[in-house]
Amino acid sequence: MKYRIVDDIWGQLKFYTEGDNYLLITDENIYSLYKENIDSLLNGKDNIYLIKPGEKNKNLSEIGKIYDYLIGKNIERDGLILSLGGGMVGDMAGFAAATYKRGINYVQIPTSLLAQVDSSIGGKTGIDHGGYKNIIGAFHFPLETLIDIRFLKTLSERDISSGLGEVIKYGIIEDYSFFKYVQENIKKIYGKSEEILSFIVERSVEIKASIVKKDKFDLNLRQKLNFGHTIGHGMESFFNYERYYHGEAVILGMLIEANIAYKKGLIDYNYYEEIRNTLTNLVEPYEFSDEELNTIIQIMKNDKKNRDGKIAFILPVGKGEVEIFFDVEETLIKEAFIYLD
Ligand SMILES: NC(=O)c1ccc[n+]([C@@H]2O[C@H](COP(=O)([O-])OP(=O)(O)OC[C@H]3O[C@@H](n4cnc5c(N)ncnc54)[C@H](O)[C@@H]3O)[C@@H](O)[C@H]2O)c1
The missing domain is CATH 1.20.1090.10 (Dehydroquinate synthase-like - alpha domain)
Structure with missing residues (x-):
């Protein structure tokens, strides 16, 4: 289990976004708060998928859309998912990474306090189904978890x-x-x-x-x-x-x-x-x-x-x-x- 506490998250992420074989998954709230940083990280590329925030979207139909996007972008078996968000984004992006092409690497970049201290550590990924929370899921440990506490400044x-x-x-x-x-x-x-x-x-x-x-x-x-x-x-x-x-x-x-x-x-x-x-x-x-x-x-x-x-x-x-x-x-x-x- 690898994690690092960093104070220059956008600089650290450049390492992962040089090529084209990756997808950054985040939610609309985080994108609007950190648009400038995210756009500059992507440098004109469209390797980004935006999830609608909220637990009600942590479901199979949203996962299906992520698979479609991964396929459309031609993300290969040695590709990478970057999960930027709270526990909801982390669980979804982690589950997509666990299952797409039988499992690809992903990196957790938790932005909420709950995600930084809990959900991004421990390899549990999953989604809700049929009214049951986290009923479908997989253990899939991220390549690493990168924690920057400065994200917490914008948290409610x-x-x-x-x-x-x-x-x-x-x-x-x-x-x-x-x-x-x-x-x-x-x-x-x-x-x-x-x-x-x-x-x-x-x-x-x-x-x-x-x-x-x-x-x-x-x-x-x-x-x-x-x-x-x-x-x-x-x-x-x-x-x-x-x-x-x-x-x-x-x-x-x-x-x-x-x-x-x-x-x-x-x-x-x-x-x-x-x-x-x-x-x-x-x-x-x-x-x-x-x-x-x-x-x-x-x-x-x-x-x-x-x-x-x-x-x-x-x-x-x-x-x-x-x-x-x-x-x-x-x-x-x-x-x-x-x-x-
Ligand atoms: N995998 C695990 O081990 C594990 C453990 C505990 C909880 N969870 C899951 O985590 C989820 C809850 O996580 P959560 O509390 O982070 O909820 P969340 O991901 O829904 O985030 C809560 C809200 O905060 C916003 N947000 C996130 N980071 C922000 C920031 N830096 N500034 C401003 N707004 C920000 C989000 O857009 C969202 O609206 C649940 O789905 C739960 O099942 C998973």
Whole structure:
């Protein structure tokens, strides 16, 4: 897994755009924000495909159009896809690269915080289908991931929160001092301090890459990356992926799952309170009715991480430490949704 943190992304990309055997895939938002740089990189060539932004376009029909473009441009087996964008572009471009001509190389250039700290690292690519998220996909590791944190300057506040969810997760599952660092610097992160963002992106990538390296194809150790995701995914799906961004749902998921850990006696009240105080103000909460909670629990029962019909939870058991549990009672799950005293 190769990644580099760079501060001259457009200069770095010139290396890949000299010939004609490549396609740059990005979305319309990023193109309009970085038009000058992109046009100058392409130098008059039309080796670019623009995706319509938004999760609803992460589908087979858009992938079909990318294949058509790759064929039309005569991109060969030793060609390259450059994926410039957030997680949605990265998942699509990566999936096109994984499948076109049985797999060609691609390079990830993540532009959102979530993509820089999470989705561009780890080789998972895919698309949504039939109402199921990421149901079709492939493991396909990029040639390299090039991260330039200056992209984050143009990112919205909600997209910062969404990426921050995954950043905080790394601290809770692996490195308590990093969790503390993020707590102390939250305001500066939203203020887009380059110094703080550089550190949090670098440390997050280091943590994710070290976990992925030990379990490339998600057979065991990678599961710890799912802290906050059992409930987070349940909520995203309940709201049809419309109310919360992915990382926002993970933030709420971590709040509730930390409460489960506290109620099960796995962590003490002080640590639970620390997690809760860090997370509560980042996302608009939602009060679920009992009936709605039953629906979410049903959704969670379909998760592929479950065993013998029991829902899998990654729960904190100490500072910077988590374990997997299959024995959380439904009544406890429901109680944990009330996380504010
Ligand atoms: N492959 C993986 O391991 C993995 C992991 C987590 C999430 N994901 C996927 O990632 C996607 C979510 O990623 P995301 O949060 O980056 O969403 P996204 O790619 O939809 O980007 C969010 C929005 O931010 C815009 N944007 C991106 N970079 C920008 C920038 N620098 N300045 C201004 N606007 C910018 C995009 O145009 C879009 O409107 C989901 O599809 C999810 O399934 C994949």
